[in-house]
Amino acid sequence: MLEIWILFVIWCFPYGDMLRRPRRNRKNRWIRDLVAEANLDLKDLMFPLFLKEGKGLKEEIASMPGIYRYSTDELVREIEQCLELGIHSFALFPSIADNLKDRSASEGLNPDGLYPEAIRTLKSRLPEAILLTDVAMDPYSSDGHDGLVVDGEILNDETVDILARMALVQAQAGSDIIGPSDMMDGRVKAIRETLDENGLRNVSIMSYTAKYASVFYGPFRDALDSAPKHGDKKTYQMDPRNRREAIIEGELDMEEGADFLMVKPALPYLDVIYQLSSVFELPVAAYNVSGEYAMIKAADQKGWLDGSLAMVESLMAIKRAGASIILTYFAREFAETLKG
Numbered sequence: 519m520l521e522i523w524i525l526f527v528i529w530c531f532p533y534g535d536m537l538r539r540p541r542r543n544r545k546n547r548w549i550r551d552l553v554a555e556a557n558l559d560l561k562d563l564m565f566p567l568f569l570k571e572g573k574g575l576k577e578e579i580a581s582m583p584g585i586y587r588y589s590t591d592e593l594v595r596e597i598e599q600c601l602e603l604g605i606h607s608f609a610l611f612p613s614i615a616d617n618l619k620d621r622s623a624s625e626g627l628n629p630d631g632l633y634p635e636a637i638r639t640l641k642s643r644l645p646e647a648i649l650l651t652d653v654a655m656d657p658y659s660s661d662g663h664d665g666l667v668v669d670g671e672i673l674n675d676e677t678v679d680i681l682a683r684m685a686l687v688q689a690q691a692g693s694d695i696i697g698p699s700d701m702m703d704g705r706v707k708a709i710r711e712t713l714d715e716n717g718l719r720n721v722s723i724m725s726y727t728a729k730y731a732s733v734f735y736g737p738f739r740d741a742l743d744s745a746p747k748h749g750d751k752k753t754y755q756m757d758p759r760n761r762r763e764a765i766i767e768g769e770l771d772m773e774e775g776a777d778f779l780m781v782k783p784a785l786p787y788l789d790v791i792y793q794l795s796s797v798f799e800l801p802v803a804a805y806n807v808s809g810e811y812a813m814i815k816a817a818d819q820k821g822w823l824d825g826s827l828a829m830v831e832s833l834m835a836i837k838r839a840g841a842s843i844i845l846t847y848f849a850r851e852f853a854e855t856l857k858g
């Protein structure tokens with residue numbers, strides 16, 4: 519009896535009065551494409567790549583299936599293939615041998631080290647590849663911290679001096695964009711001034727503006743063997759509970775001369791991407807980090823979801839939030855998907 523009453527009420531509902539039917543804009547894929555607000559373009563992606571000493575080396579990272587550490591010769595081949603696929607921008611991270619690590623990250627200042635040598639080789643062989651190079655102490659530091667550790671404290675201003683010199687070495691080797699990933703206060707200004715004093719006015723800075731103290735960096739630290747030996751990074755990386763603090767970081771980076779702002783990680787911080795891209799006129803990049811990549815890969819390998827579709831949906835969400843650039847380990851896979 520109750521069912522009959524429900525049917526009667528539904529039948530009486532005045533459908534004809536419904537003027538607005540959002541489903542009309544979803545009725546087939548061409549209409550959906552016409553009204554799509556966000557679009558993914560290969561030109562917006564940057565591909566992070568890992569570099570290691572050696573020859574003919576291509577070593578898969580256990581927690582990042584499909585992502586490798588390359589020796590310089592193999593890296594040239596990889597980037598060549600990516601250029602053919604339509605990827606033009608690359609973020610390069612060096613994996614440094616333990617015996618070269620020390621407290622002051624001195625290998626990061628060695629102009630003949632693995633990293634500057636690779637930058638020089640890549641820029642001479644493939645000048646059209648845009649290179650974002652990483653400025654922070656952790657790949658070279660025996661403490662595994664982004665700054666100088668004294669009595670358990672990460673010193674700010676002393677670190678900034680080292681970072682500015684590190685940026686100069688990379689810029690002189692041919693880096694297109696310097697990426698300070700350390701979160702020390704005042705480092706963008708120090709780097710900008712050092713580059714300008716040395717006639718490197720055209721080298722850009724992509725500041726890691728809102729970089730959070732995140733568990734999602736785990737696989738990256740495996741890749742570089744760069745996990746902190748003691749303590750965590752909470753005195754310099756941002757607290758995941760904070761959003762408005764990202765505006766303070768953004769204002770400082772603007773004043774200090776950054777060309778791009780970055781939010782990192784991406785998916786757990788879409789609100790921050792949205793906020794920075796609404797507040798600031800500079801292009802906002804988002805770093806879809808190693809842990810975000812590893813989660814999708816792991817679930818895909820278990821057959822728990824379709825990794826390829828999860829990749830596209832995630833990247834699209836990051837664009838929709840307002841990122842103009844996405845750093846993602848999916849870049850090559852996405853390019854291959856487009857080629858069919």
Ligand code: PBG
Binds near residue numbers: 699700735736739
């Ligand atoms: C460190 C650095 C990290 C990443 C990029 N640069 C890790 C950290 O801060 O410990 C993480 C990138 C990723 O997880 O993909 N300067």
